[in-house]
Amino acid sequence: MTLPPLADRAIVVGARAADWREAVRLAGDALVDSGCTTAEYTEAMIRMVDDHGPYIVIAPGLALAHARPGADVRCEGLSVVTLAEPVEFGHAHNDPVRVVIGLAGVAPDAHLASVAALANAFNDSSAIAAVAAATTRDQVRAILQGRSGA
Amino acid sequence: MKIVTICGAGIGSSGILKVNAERVLQRLGLTASVVAADIASVGTVAADAQVILTSAEFVEAIGPTRADVIVIENYFDTEELSRKIEAAIG
Numbered sequence: 334m335t336l337p338p339l340a341d342r343a344i345v346v347g348a349r350a351a352d353w354r355e356a357v358r359l360a361g362d363a364l365v366d367s368g369c370t371t372a373e374y375t376e377a378m379i380r381m382v383d384d385h386g387p388y389i390v391i392a393p394g395l396a397l398a399h400a401r402p403g404a405d406v407r408c409e410g411l412s413v414v415t416l417a418e419p420v421e422f423g424h425a426h427n428d429p430v431r432v433v434i435g436l437a438g439v440a441p442d443a444h445l446a447s448v449a450a451l452a453n454a455f456n457d458s459s460a461i462a463a464v465a466a467a468t469t470r471d472q473v474r475a476i477l478q479g480r481s482g483a
Numbered sequence: 484m485k486i487v488t489i490c491g492a493g494i495g496s497s498g499i500l501k502v503n504a505e506r507v508l509q510r511l512g513l514t515a516s517v518v519a520a521d522i523a524s525v526g527t528v529a530a531d532a533q534v535i536l537t538s539a540e541f542v543e544a545i546g547p548t549r550a551d552v553i554v555i556e557n558y559f560d561t562e563e564l565s566r567k568i569e570a571a572i573g
Contacts, residue, residue, distance in 0.1 A: 381491045381492060384491065385491040385522065385540055385541065385544075386540035387540070388490060388491065388496065388538035388539075388540040388541065389491075389495075389496060391496050391499060391538070391557070391558035391559070392557045392558055392559045392560070393557060395559075397495055397496050397499065399492055399494060399495030399496070400492055401492045401493070401494070401521070402494065425539060426556045426557075427556065427557070436494075436495050438494050438495075441493060441494045441498070441519065445498055445501075445502070448494075448495070448498035448499055448501075448502055449502045451499065452499050452502045452503055452506075452559065455559040456503070456506075456559050456561055458559070458560070461559075
């Protein structure tokens with residue numbers, strides 16, 4: 334189970350974000366730039382945190398920005414944003430965040446293959462720090478697609 | 484045995500929890516169906532569940548339930564999941 338190819342436009346390395354909203358917006362913009370979502374999906378991802386709190390910070394240093402499948406999702410998509418300076422989301426255990434993954438799915442089931450591949454990559458406890466430290470898109474791709482040792 | 488993973492959208496983070504919970508169950512030799520759901524549908528989806536896996540943010544919103552509500556801090560840490568699932572149902 335490997336991730337689908339990550340387009341250049343879906344990866345932003347060493348970005349700067351003033352706060353968590355900006356960080357999530359960068360991940361949303363990368364999905365929009367990849368042609369997978371509309372700007373409304375980005376706003377929906379931010380609303381998730383406004384409504385439910387910083388639960389999207391699912392591991393130390395990593396936020397998984399996402400919202401419901403809907404008309405604002407054109408295709409299944411994934412984006413990766415690494416932050417030059419970490420950002421606080423207000424999470425009790427997993428702050429600060431250095432890597433934001435943006436995830437868009439057309440339907441909950443179609444989604445699961447990508448989610449399983451993401452789990453594969455990040456069940457390696459060194460993967461988040463490695464992605465955060467990556468300086469090129471190819472390095473990010475290699476870590477997420479399980480080729481970090483190659 | 485039914486386990487429900489809960490997040491805001493019912494995909495994404497609850498999907499990660501579902502995938503990793505299934506991996507852990509297999510390793511522990513336990514059989515359970517694992518369903519990912521959003522917080523709005525927890526009342527119906529989790530009505531017959533023994534365990535609910537979620538983040539601290541959703542505990543209050545889940546409300547009264549007969550299921551064990553287990554808070555997971557690191558969704559990618561299968562050791563944490565394994566320890567907490569085993570304590571609940573092992």
